[in-house]
Amino acid sequence: MFCRKLPKYLVTLARSYHRTGSKQSLQASIAKVPDNLVKALAGIVGDKNVSTAMAVREQHGRDESYHDCAPPEVVAFAESVEHVSEVLKLCNDAEVPLIPFGSGTGLEGGVNAIRGGVCLDVSKMTNIISVHPEDFDCTVECGVTRNTLNNYLRDTGLWFPIDPGADASLCGMCATSASGTNAVRYGTMRENVMNLEVVLADGRVINTAGKDRRTKKTSAGYNLTNLFVGSEGTLGIITKATLRLHGIPEDTISAVCNFQDVQSAVDTTVQVLQCGIQIARIEFLDEVSVDACNKYSKLDMKVAPSLFLEFTGSPNSLKDQTQLVGDLVKMNNGSDFRWASDIEERNHLWKARHDILYACMALRPGCKPYSTDVCVPISNLPEVIVRSKEEIQKAGVVGPIVGHVGDGNFHVFFPVDQSNPEEVKVVSEVARKMAVLALEFNGTCTGEHGIGMGKRKLLEQEIGEDGLDVMRQIKATFDPKGILNPGKVFF
């Protein structure tokens, strides 16, 4: 059976672990922890659910980003909220870092165990607990991915539209406040989460909106739900999410068109939104991204700044929307409107869009993605994109631009050779300048990928010293011993 009270020597080890300054002494004390901790962990989750094998640790010590792998000391797989709660009590008592792991598709090094400790993988918790079609909501366990949920929902005529491209876990998506190509129509995770079950650092289990509550609105006290959305595993482990569902649209048409320059494409986007057109998706690709996309996804688009569009609704509303958008495209000298109405053609187009990260990496085989993620008010978008492109060109690096431009959000996916520190430095500097530019234009350094390890300095610039102090106080309230994903969001 699991022993809840930790042996005294383990507690002492854990304390010295926290006090040690140098990396070497830190590692030395970590190295002694696993044998005992592993035993205690196995007592909770079972032998088959604990691993110290290097291959498993390495798999869990990195996400899809360029950040160096930082393997945890141990990986434990939870199968229930009780497991999560007991593991947290154990780590909290021993003051050992604990890093939640969803599906590892993050882009800011969120799962990297930069201070060692235990990785708690929650991907085995895959129950879809309830679906209420008449109320447009569902409740899922943390390991359910968005594709699994949408396959499950297929016969109900409903779907969960938040779509970060990757088949991420839905609670990982809560943890990073993910969004993607559908946000212009449906919002982000923030607007689509109604309640969360969260295990706190000391093992207590709370429901952020109260147990079993699933209302469309609430004014009951502080908004704990949205405090945990975007908390990146630093405040608690999300074990269940109650999510809003939406009706699958009656009809869908997609289109691609291209422009003479970046400015015209982005101006068109701004005008579409300012006209109040309820577009389902509007994505920008610059000529470098289009070229990458053509090569990787076997498309033959004109290599020019382009918009990928999607319209949904009744046949009549589709007619109105497409006509109006067509006029705006023409007004901005856009051309080559290509429609994709049959499902295969549409799927191919959007698959190409979702594969863009890999398409950009294929421009320089062996490189890892360094992704920027700034977001600005839509009216500032044309200037920020144009000036960002100038910075990329000045630095002489490959920097394809792809944007959820309907939200004022865009990325540069720099393929970066991690083994070349000079190159990493140049790319980091362009990314930093872009973020600072976005801040000057009333924007944020991250629209959807989160702070993780890569944007901690920028967070201070964005929120200000006092704002950051309040965030630290919140962290200390939820996690007084600082065991939850240490070194993320803050230094």
Ligand SMILES: Cc1cc2c(cc1C)N(C[C@H](O)[C@H](O)[C@H](O)COP(=O)(O)OP(=O)(O)OC[C@H]1O[C@@H](n3cnc4c(N)ncnc43)[C@H](O)[C@@H]1O)c1[nH]c(=O)[nH]c(=O)c1N2
């Ligand atoms: C090809 C491709 C394309 C995209 C993206 C990735 C990739 C590989 N992403 C990024 C990514 O999919 C997104 O960050 C997911 O929300 C991460 O979910 P995971 O389950 O993989 O979390 P992952 O395991 O990577 O963890 C991410 C962070 O959340 C924490 N965490 C995970 N599960 C938790 C839980 N249950 N409780 C508490 N904390 C938890 C982790 O500790 C970590 O800090 C993205 N994103 C986006 O917003 N828009 C986009 O367009 C894209 N596009």
Ligand SMILES: CC(C)C(=O)C(=O)O
């Ligand atoms: C590829 C990922 C990082 C993304 O955010 C996107 O495609 O929009």
Ligand SMILES: [Mn+2]
């Ligand atoms: Mn994105």
